[in-house]
Amino acid sequence: MSWMHSGSHRKLENEVQRLVKDVLQAEDFDVQHLEAFSVRRSLRDLDRDNSGNNIIFPDDWIETDVTIDIPTKSREEGPTAYTIPGFHYRPLLEVIRAAFTDVQAGAFHLSPFKRLWKDPLDDKQERIYDELYSSDAWLEAQDDVQKLPKDPGCSLERVIAGLMFFSDATHLANFGTAKAWPLYLYFGNLTKYARTLPQSGACHLVGFFPSLPDRVKDVLSGLSGISKTGMTSLHTHCRRELFQACWDILLDEDFIRAYRHGFVLKCADGVLRRVFPRIFTYSADYPEK
Numbered sequence: 001m002s003w004m005h006s007g008s009h010r011k012l013e014n015e016v017q018r019l020v021k022d023v024l025q026a027e028d029f030d031v032q033h034l035e036a037f038s039v040r041r042s043l044r045d046l047d048r049d050n051s052g053n054n055i056i057f058p059d060d061w062i063e064t065d066v067t068i069d070i071p072t073k074s075r076e077e078g079p080t081a082y083t084i085p086g087f088h089y090r091p092l093l094e095v096i097r098a099a100f101t102d103v104q105a106g107a108f109h110l111s112p113f114k115r116l117w118k119d120p121l122d123d124k125q126e127r128i129y130d131e132l133y134s135s136d137a138w139l140e141a142q143d144d145v146q147k148l149p150k151d152p153g154c155s156l157e158r159v160i161a162g163l164m165f166f167s168d169a170t171h172l173a174n175f176g177t178a179k180a181w182p183l184y185l186y187f188g189n190l191t192k193y194a195r196t197l198p199q200s201g202a203c204h205l206v207g208f209f210p211s212l213p214d215r216v217k218d219v220l221s222g223l224s225g226i227s228k229t230g231m232t233s234l235h236t237h238c239r240r241e242l243f244q245a246c247w248d249i250l251l252d253e254d255f256i257r258a259y260r261h262g263f264v265l266k267c268a269d270g271v272l273r274r275v276f277p278r279i280f281t282y283s284a285d286y287p288e289k
Helices: 013-024 039-048 092-101 103-107 136-147 216-221 228-250 253-261
Strands: 062-070 080-089 115-118 125-128 157-167 181-187 204-209 263-266 272-284
Touching: 062 216, 062 228, 080 216, 080 228, 092 103, 092 157, 092 181, 092 204, 092 253, 092 263, 092 272, 136 157, 136 272, 204 228, 216 228, 253 263, 253 272
Parallel strands: 157 272
Antiparallel strands: 062 080, 080 204, 115 125, 157 181, 181 204, 263 272
16 A cells, blocks of 8 residues: 555556456566566567567457448449557456446536626626536536436435546657557546546546558559549548447447446445436547548
8 A cells, every 4th residue: 555655646446456366466477577577678679569469458458340332433342441459458347347437437528508708897707617517518417317217216415527538649659659540538527626636546548449450552553443533532541440330339329228227336325326427529530541
């Protein structure tokens, strides 16, 4: 516990528990394996590993292939299926569960409200827009959730998990996969004054979007009747399709079911609630460009 509360403030309670259970108490853990260990050297080795074979993802991560359709001018043959390997991601519901049971969730705002400021001189009131949970969008979403049909026998409080996604291709230098895009998730339930602190630990890594491999150009060049200009447009189309296909995987059946019906979760305060995930913002670059 002394290690947890010293140094960086980014060591979350769940992560420390996972360090003890999954690493220190693992049957194959041997302290001698850490002799002469250097974080900087290990990161440098990963940066030099172009194959990606030395990158090991945690057990709660999933690796899958993404298949897109490349359109052709042939009505008889139809589109050509092309598979891109190496999409690593965490199921969104698992990320939400981890965040809502973490000690930081004790500061989550689960009930939206309007913030008003009253002028002490003339008693005039003005609406203040400062947080996601005090916005009209959240208030409307909360109202819609309350109007949904109740599940049989369920009288739990209904709350919203305010999802704020962010992805940018400029954050991968230390991982050695410069052609992938990391996807991050913030929760609007947490005030921006805590959420945006560099050491808050409020940023959750969700996945890495794979890039379109260079060998796809061989497939495109093999298509008949495609001009040079059309080749560029088709390449852009494939990038866009890959991006959309990755999101189709992320927004799986479990997430859609939770979006429509919510899912029961024991929150950080020990109270059972029915949580409805809602996507409010997505700040991103455009990988299809």
